[in-house]
Amino acid sequence: MNSRxxxxxxxxxxxxxxxxxxxxxxxxxxEMYFGRxxxxxxxxxxxxxxxxxxxxxxxxxxxxxxxxxxxxxxGNLQDVxxxxxxNRAEEKLDPGQKARIFLLSLKRKAGLKETKRDVQYxxxxxxxxxxLWLDRGMNYSCAxxxxxxxxxxxxxxxxxxxxxxxxxLSPGQxxxxxxxxxxxxxxxxxxxxxxxxxxxxxxxxxxxxxxxRILEHGLSGRAEIRxxxxxxxxxxxxxxxxxxxxxxxxxxxxxxxxPVFFEQASRLLKNKGIFLLHTIGRTKYEDMDPxxxxxxxxxxxxxxxxxxxxxxxxxxxxxxxxxxxRQHYDRTLGEWARRFEKNLxxxxxQADERFIRMWRFYLYxxxxxxxxxxxxxxxxxxxxxxxxxxxxxxxxxxx
Numbered sequence: 001m002n003s004r005x006x007x008x009x010x011x012x013x014x015x016x017x018x019x020x021x022x023x024x025x026x027x028x029x030x031e032m033y034f035g036r037x038x039x040x041x042x043x044x045x046x047x048x049x050x051x052x053x054x055x056x057x058x059x060x061x062x063x064x065x066x067x068x069x070x071x072x073x074x075g076n077l078q079d080v081x082x083x084x085x086x087n088r089a090e091e092k093l094d095p096g097q098k099a100r101i102f103l104l105s106l107k108r109k110a111g112l113k114e115t116k117r118d119v120q121y122x123x124x125x126x127x128x129x130x131x132l133w134l135d136r137g138m139n140y141s142c143a144x145x146x147x148x149x150x151x152x153x154x155x156x157x158x159x160x161x162x163x164x165x166x167x168x169l170s171p172g173q174x175x176x177x178x179x180x181x182x183x184x185x186x187x188x189x190x191x192x193x194x195x196x197x198x199x200x201x202x203x204x205x206x207x208x209x210x211x212x213r214i215l216e217h218g219l220s221g222r223a224e225i226r227x228x229x230x231x232x233x234x235x236x237x238x239x240x241x242x243x244x245x246x247x248x249x250x251x252x253x254x255x256x257x258x259p260v261f262f263e264q265a266s267r268l269l270k271n272k273g274i275f276l277l278h279t280i281g282r283t284k285y286e287d288m289d290p291x292x293x294x295x296x297x298x299x300x301x302x303x304x305x306x307x308x309x310x311x312x313x314x315x316x317x318x319x320x321x322x323x324x325x326r327q328h329y330d331r332t333l334g335e336w337a338r339r340f341e342k343n344l345x346x347x348x349x350q351a352d353e354r355f356i357r358m359w360r361f362y363l364y365x366x367x368x369x370x371x372x373x374x375x376x377x378x379x380x381x382x383x384x385x386x387x388x389x390x391x392x393x394x395x396x397x398x399x
Contacts, residue, residue: 001048003028009055013087020083022075026051034083041075041083063291063365067358078337078364085372127182127209132346133339138182138209141248141278142329142377152335155328160185163245165397166276166321166381169193173242176200176268178230179249183210183223190223195243199225200233230264238267243274250279255301258308262315266384275317275382280329281305282374289369296362308380317382320390325377326370333367 001009003026010024014034021035023042033039045051050070053061062084065071073080127138134140135156143155144162163185169175171194177186180199183206190197201207210225217223244265253261265275285304293300309319340347340363347356369375383390 001052003030003048006045006048006051007032014083015087018083019086020079022079022083039075040079041073043080044072044074046070046072057290060290060294063295063361066361067295067354069354069357077360078368081364081368082371085368126350127205129347129350132343133336137184139184140181142325143332143335144325144328145331152332152339155332155335156184159247160188162397163247163276163278163379164189164193166379167243167245167274169195169243171195174198174240175243175245176241178244178246178265179252180206180210180225181248182206183213183225185245185247186223186225187213187217187219190219191217195222197223198241199223200228200230201225202227202229230261230268233264233268239270241268241273242270243276244269245276245278247276247278248280250277251297251300251302253301254299255303255307258303258311259315262312262317266315266317269384271385272387273384274320275384277308277378277380277382279303279308279378279380281308281376281378283376284374286374292362292366295358302375305378308378312380312382316384318384318386319380320383320387321381321394323379325379326375329377330367330370333363333370337363337367 006026007030010032016034018035021033021037021039023039024032024034025042025044026032027045027047045054045065047070050061050065054065054071062071066073066077130138130140135143135153137153137156137160139156139159142159143152144159145155146158150158167175169189173193173195175186175189175195175197177189177197177199180186180201183199186197186199189195199210201210204227207225207227214220214223214225250261269275279302281303283305285307288301313319337360340359344356370377
């Protein structure tokens with residue numbers, strides 16, 4: 001493809017009256033302007049092969065080109081991604097191009113070995129890396145903001161407190177946290193509700209720091225973290241948990257294993273027990289983002305609401321309550337990105353520029369996806385069997 005052809009394609013994808021003024025510079029120096037006023041960014045494309053790859057596989061190739069330096073940005077990456085999302089360029093692709101994207105997104109079934117490998121690939125980057133941009137409690141999931149000026153630390157504490165309130169815990173109960181991260185929720189549950197809290201993780205880094213934090217809080221014997229998959233819990237513990245919570249882990253289960261997950265959860269819970277599931281999801285089935293699954297979260301799958309509720313009900317769960325935290329995750333991702341940028345010099349001592357571009361693209365592209373795409377964060381409350389004694393209102397959650 002020559003420069004003239006590229007300009008024609010760009011003109012068909014992006015309107016000249018774009019709400020975000022910008023400039024695109026092609027490999028031969030040709031420039032195209034969109035919108036009115038001073039450009040907020042300049043996007044430079046180094047060669048026609050990169051341009052063709054982006055057209056053919058935009059969801060994968062634009063991120064790859066940015067990470068590998070095949071496109072450069074004079075300005076803010078966030079502005080570029082917002083410009084792309086606002087103009088819905090990918091929706092203007094022809095059917096052949098969309099078919100190629102679909103083939104790239106096909107997944108293999110995630111067995112126990114594959115799940116462990118995928119989780120460790122992402123979460124074992126090192127605790128020092130995550131400490132630079134997560135909150136003090138090391139919570140790597142959507143926070144809950146109650147006011148505009150609230151810090152990420154406060155918002156993550158809100159999320160934990162709110163989740164525990166929904167579970168309606170009582171002293172002496174046994175709580176299982178599937179995908180407990182660095183242990184913040186089980187620490188709070190054991191400390192403030194007097195429950196026996198067990199957390200599961202597949203990350204050795206999370207396991208090591210989480211155990212250390214439990215000891216520091218003096219909760220040995222009341223809180224426990226295991227390096228264990230939910231499918232590996234011993235038979236003698238089946239039916240012994242009063243409550244189960246899973247926050248930000250379900251995305252790693254994989255589509256084929258959704259029934260396996262709910263079946264195991266039903267075996268682990270006592271009858272009439274409560275299960276809180278917090279997961280990114282969608283209202284209907286769509287293909288996964290191939291760039292995200294290749295570079296950041298291998299094996300990930302974002303379920304549809306129908307898949308969640310129908311599968312849960314087939315495993316004996318009754319649907320109790322749901323809350324959507326989409327806007328909270330937009331803000332959470334923005335806070336992570338801000339802290340990431342603030343600590344760039346420290347990160348550069350640990351990683352190369354390609355790694356930095358990859359994680360920057362991940363944080364900003366996810367934020368724009370939650371702002372403009374049909375992505376949500378569901379907090380769904382289930383009971384194992386129907387409960388007619390559940391409170392009629394959520395009033396205490398809003399205190």
